[in-house]
Amino acid sequence: MSKAIPNLQIFLTLVFFSFLILSLDSLKFLQIPKTTAYYLTNPVSFGFYKTRQVISGQFYFIFAARFAAQENKALQEQIGQVVSENAKLRSQLAQSQALLDQENTLDPRTYNLIPARPIGIDRYLKIDKGSNDGVKNGWALIFKDNYIGQVVNVSAKQSSVRLLTDPDSKLSAFSIGSSGRAKGLIRGDFGFEIVMDKILHEEKITEGDLVYSEGTEGFLPRGLILGRVTQVRELQNEVFKQAKIKPIFDVRDLELVFLIQE
Amino acid sequence: MKLIITILILAAFLQTTILPINLVLLIIVLRSFLIGEVENLYLAFGFGLLISHLNATPLGIESLIYLILVILARSISRLPISSNILIVFPLILVSVIFDTLINSFLLRQSFQLTQIMWTTVLAIPIYLVLRFWEERFVVSPQLKLKI
Numbered sequence: 001m002s003k004a005i006p007n008l009q010i011f012l013t014l015v016f017f018s019f020l021i022l023s024l025d026s027l028k029f030l031q032i033p034k035t036t037a038y039y040l041t042n043p044v045s046f047g048f049y050k051t052r053q054v055i056s057g058q059f060y061f062i063f064a065a066r067f068a069a070q071e072n073k074a075l076q077e078q079i080g081q082v083v084s085e086n087a088k089l090r091s092q093l094a095q096s097q098a099l100l101d102q103e104n105t106l107d108p109r110t111y112n113l114i115p116a117r118p119i120g121i122d123r124y125l126k127i128d129k130g131s132n133d134g135v136k137n138g139w140a141l142i143f144k145d146n147y148i149g150q151v152v153n154v155s156a157k158q159s160s161v162r163l164l165t166d167p168d169s170k171l172s173a174f175s176i177g178s179s180g181r182a183k184g185l186i187r188g189d190f191g192f193e194i195v196m197d198k199i200l201h202e203e204k205i206t207e208g209d210l211v212y213s214e215g216t217e218g219f220l221p222r223g224l225i226l227g228r229v230t231q232v233r234e235l236q237n238e239v240f241k242q243a244k245i246k247p248i249f250d251v252r253d254l255e256l257v258f259l260i261q262e
Numbered sequence: 263m264k265l266i267i268t269i270l271i272l273a274a275f276l277q278t279t280i281l282p283i284n285l286v287l288l289i290i291v292l293r294s295f296l297i298g299e300v301e302n303l304y305l306a307f308g309f310g311l312l313i314s315h316l317n318a319t320p321l322g323i324e325s326l327i328y329l330i331l332v333i334l335a336r337s338i339s340r341l342p343i344s345s346n347i348l349i350v351f352p353l354i355l356v357s358v359i360f361d362t363l364i365n366s367f368l369l370r371q372s373f374q375l376t377q378i379m380w381t382t383v384l385a386i387p388i389y390l391v392l393r394f395w396e397e398r399f400v401v402s403p404q405l406k407l408k409i
Contacts, residue, residue, distance in 0.1 A: 018323075022320055041316060
């Protein structure tokens with residue numbers, strides 16, 4: 001037995017003492033030494049516990065930062081969704097508003113209007129209506145009572161519109177202001193400017209006058225606004241005078257435009 | 263010996279305040295498995311009392327458990343399979359489960375599976391550290407002095 005269990009005598013002695021202590025403790029005979037021992041061990045335990053708290057506090061910011069990063073990511077996704085939804089609602093509102101304004105401006109009973117959305121701009125303005133929607137070359141594109149351009153290329157689901165600033169764009173126009181009235185020819189200049197040319201010297205034109213379409217080209221009605229005079233160039237040695245025209249609005253800001261059917 | 267006592271005191275306070283791992287049991291059982299000194303019985307008895315005191319459980323229960331586990335470890339260390347290091351896994355697993363079962367039965371404590379798991383996971387690293395420390399002055403038969 002003693003070979004199977006080494007130090008059997010010591011083992012049995014210690015087991016006996018263990019049982020003895022257990023019995024004495026169960027009978028509450030060891031309260032005084034235990035209480036005394038607690039005076040020693042409790043501060044040490046508290047020290048360990050407090051140290052853990054301090055260390056945990058030092059490292060808490062790592063977990064807090066991680067949690068904040070996750071929360072931030074989730075919130076950014078939510079903001080993205082809300083912004084997207086907001087943009088969609090704003091777009092729908094703008095389209096509704098544009099439809100309403102257009103109906104108030106040009107009588108839909110007189111003009112057959114097809115609403116279209118601008119989808120891009122380079123040299124030409126691109127709209128989301130094409131030959132599948134019945135769009136044809138030469139149609140005029142308007143917004144309220146403002147002329148925007150003329151359809152020059154039509155594909156199945158897209159059309160290109162030549163703007164007034166395009167060098168190939170030419171329209172007969174007239175201006176009306178407080179000083180009087182002037183006739184001329186509107187053309188694009190270098191792709192970013194509109195010039196009203198062929199104005200006779202005796203005709204009155206000043207800055208701020210509105211310029212309207214003459215309507216002689218046939219594809220657009222008379223009286224559509226083309227822009228506002230920002231500068232008059234008058235040279236005595238030339239037959240005609242010129243005026244710089246600025247569109248009333250920026251094409252890039254438009255949500256919905258309208259094609260006038262032939 | 264002083265060092266192992268210091269480490270065990272530190273481990274006792276750590277396991278009763280911060281770590282949910284039975285470090286004292288781990289060290290005593292592994293040391294008994296590694297070296298068959300009679301001091302292991304004294305360590306088991308003394309630190310069993312300390313753990314009981316720090317856990318505010320009846321004194322003597324942990325001592326009894328540790329004493330039994332020391333004898334068990336010593337007996338297993340004599341088996342031929344004890345040369346395989348992986349034997350410490352079942353040894354520690356059985357030891358911790360035994361300790362937890364006795365405590366849950368006598369003291370009506372809940373059975374802590376995480377404590378068993380972590381203690382078992384730490385068995386191999388602590389065994390290697392103990393072996394490295396205890397065998398530091400043991401002369402290896404492969405090493406011969408070149409004259």
